[in-house]
Amino acid sequence: MNAKTSESTNPHTAAGKGEELAQAAFTLFSTRGIDRVNLDEVAAAAGVTKGSLYWHYSSKKAVVLAACDLYYLRWRAQISAATDSCAGAYATLEAAVAYSVRSCLLDDANRVFSTEIVALSLYDTDVRASWAGFLDETQRYFLGLTHQAVGSGELVCADVDRAVDLMVAAMEGIKQIALFQPQICGPQSEQRTCIRLMSLLGSQQER
Amino acid sequence: MNAKTSESTNPHTAAGKGEELAQAAFTLFSTRGIDRVNLDEVAAAAGVTKGSLYWHYSSKKAVVLAACDLYYLRWRAQISAATDSCAGAYATLEAAVAYSVRSCLLDDANRVFSTEIVALSLYDTDVRASWAGFLDETQRYFLGLTHQAVGSGELVCADVDRAVDLMVAAMEGIKQIALFQPQICGPQSEQRTCIRLMSLLGSQQER
DNA sequence: CATCAACTGTACTGGTCAGTATGGAGTTCC
DNA sequence: GGAACTCCATACTGACCAGTACAGTTGATG
Numbered sequence: 001m002n003a004k005t006s007e008s009t010n011p012h013t014a015a016g017k018g019e020e021l022a023q024a025a026f027t028l029f030s031t032r033g034i035d036r037v038n039l040d041e042v043a044a045a046a047g048v049t050k051g052s053l054y055w056h057y058s059s060k061k062a063v064v065l066a067a068c069d070l071y072y073l074r075w076r077a078q079i080s081a082a083t084d085s086c087a088g089a090y091a092t093l094e095a096a097v098a099y100s101v102r103s104c105l106l107d108d109a110n111r112v113f114s115t116e117i118v119a120l121s122l123y124d125t126d127v128r129a130s131w132a133g134f135l136d137e138t139q140r141y142f143l144g145l146t147h148q149a150v151g152s153g154e155l156v157c158a159d160v161d162r163a164v165d166l167m168v169a170a171m172e173g174i175k176q177i178a179l180f181q182p183q184i185c186g187p188q189s190e191q192r193t194c195i196r197l198m199s200l201l202g203s204q205q206e207r
Numbered sequence: 208m209n210a211k212t213s214e215s216t217n218p219h220t221a222a223g224k225g226e227e228l229a230q231a232a233f234t235l236f237s238t239r240g241i242d243r244v245n246l247d248e249v250a251a252a253a254g255v256t257k258g259s260l261y262w263h264y265s266s267k268k269a270v271v272l273a274a275c276d277l278y279y280l281r282w283r284a285q286i287s288a289a290t291d292s293c294a295g296a297y298a299t300l301e302a303a304v305a306y307s308v309r310s311c312l313l314d315d316a317n318r319v320f321s322t323e324i325v326a327l328s329l330y331d332t333d334v335r336a337s338w339a340g341f342l343d344e345t346q347r348y349f350l351g352l353t354h355q356a357v358g359s360g361e362l363v364c365a366d367v368d369r370a371v372d373l374m375v376a377a378m379e380g381i382k383q384i385a386l387f388q389p390q391i392c393g394p395q396s397e398q399r400t401c402i403r404l405m406s407l408l409g410s411q412q413e414r
Numbered sequence: 415c416a417t418c419a420a421c422t423g424t425a426c427t428g429g430t431c432a433g434t435a436t437g438g439a440g441t442t443c444c
Numbered sequence: 445g446g447a448a449c450t451c452c453a454t455a456c457t458g459a460c461c462a463g464t465a466c467a468g469t470t471g472a473t474g
């Protein structure tokens with residue numbers, strides 16, 4: 001009960017050990033899974049020991065939640081990096097879908113981490129709430145872009161809300177199924193997947 | 208190394224303790240998760256002790272794989288029960304999708320078990336191979352029905368293979384997302400989800 | 415210099431649990 | 445009747461690991 005609580009919920013010491021521990025935890029969790037990584041390893045990967053880790057975080061669950069927050073931050077940074085050179089809502093939407101598909105199919109760390117968190121969410125309401133917020137954020141992100149693309153006449157879609165729902169669900173499903181069908185991870189399949197997902201959002205209008 | 212191997216791979220003693228242990232394991236695993244259930248509990252739920260369990264199964268992993276096989280058996284039984292009164296490929300397809308959506312959205316045990324197995328598949332190649340076979344079976348099931356419906360003129364679909372791929376992926380995604388959006392589990396939403404998924408397979412032809 | 419707070423390391427505890435060792439009970443078959 | 449096999453229970457081991465106790469160390473501040 002030191003500064004633990006404020007640290008884990010509000011890591012104001014940006015590049016401090018708290019942050020470094022969260023990064024080490026994320027790296028380990030997303031390669032070997034949460035249950036298979038102990039906090040001694042996390043601490044060691046950050047260059048400290050468990051005694052120090054427990055000063056920054058009150059429990060393993062707090063470490064997991066910090067790793068989640070880091071994952072969200074990185075998603076935001078990467079999705080905006082993948083789309084910042086795009087002009088127009090439709091092009092942005094295409095780039096965002098392309099980035100998401102790529103990370104679903106090729107980024108093992110992404111798959112491992114999200115699968116682990118989903119499994120944890122079955123039993124832990126805090127983790128579930130955290131991940132639900134993130135899912136909601138991504139959904140709203142795609143929803144906003146799709147509405148923009150429809151508004152600008154680049155896209156025609158009868159029911160944007162449901163279309164985005166379905167597209168996001170399909171994306172999650174593809175991420176999961178890719179683990180069992182590695183053959184769908186090739187570049188040509190990746191592109192076809194993007195086209196299929198985009199078609200769920202409506203039909204593109206020529207100018 | 209007793210009769211363990213033959214038992215776990217070929218449970219010929221149909222209603223024996225081996226089967227009963229697998230059922231107990233499935234029930235426990237699909238409510239509390241695999242890591243959170245120990246083999247003493249599994250044995251106790253089947254009315255025996257761990258010593259007996261280890262005569263029937265060589266390891267916890269063997270118990271998990273037996274529970275998987277039980278899950279596959281039950282899926283086959285339930286999907287055929289849900290469709291056996293249907294006349295025609297399209298009606299069968301509709302009923303199969305409706306059953307799958309219902310079990311995705313409302314059946315917690317189904318969600319917990321499959322999520323746990325997917326998470327385990329990240330690290331265990333045997334479990335992954337087992338689940339991959341099941342995914343392949345379900346995919347081929349929907350593929351066969353869709354081809355039939357197209358062949359009989361009830362359905363029009365340009366690319367059946369890709370359409371089924373996408374529909375199955377969307378179904379998996381919906382199952383996962385439902386954990387975080389309980390509001391989509393209502394009956395009216397369930398029906399809309401079915402219609403949406405069916406529309407992925409093509410457009411129905413009036414007779 | 416004394417004091418306090420931030421931070422870290424070492425060593426330990428307590429609980430959990432997969433897997434093992436072993437000694438049976440019941441049955442079958444020679 | 446005894447040998448062999450099937451099935452089961454009791455008791456134990458050994459490893460793992462989250463969390464705790466506590467004693468530093470460092471640096472800022474009055």
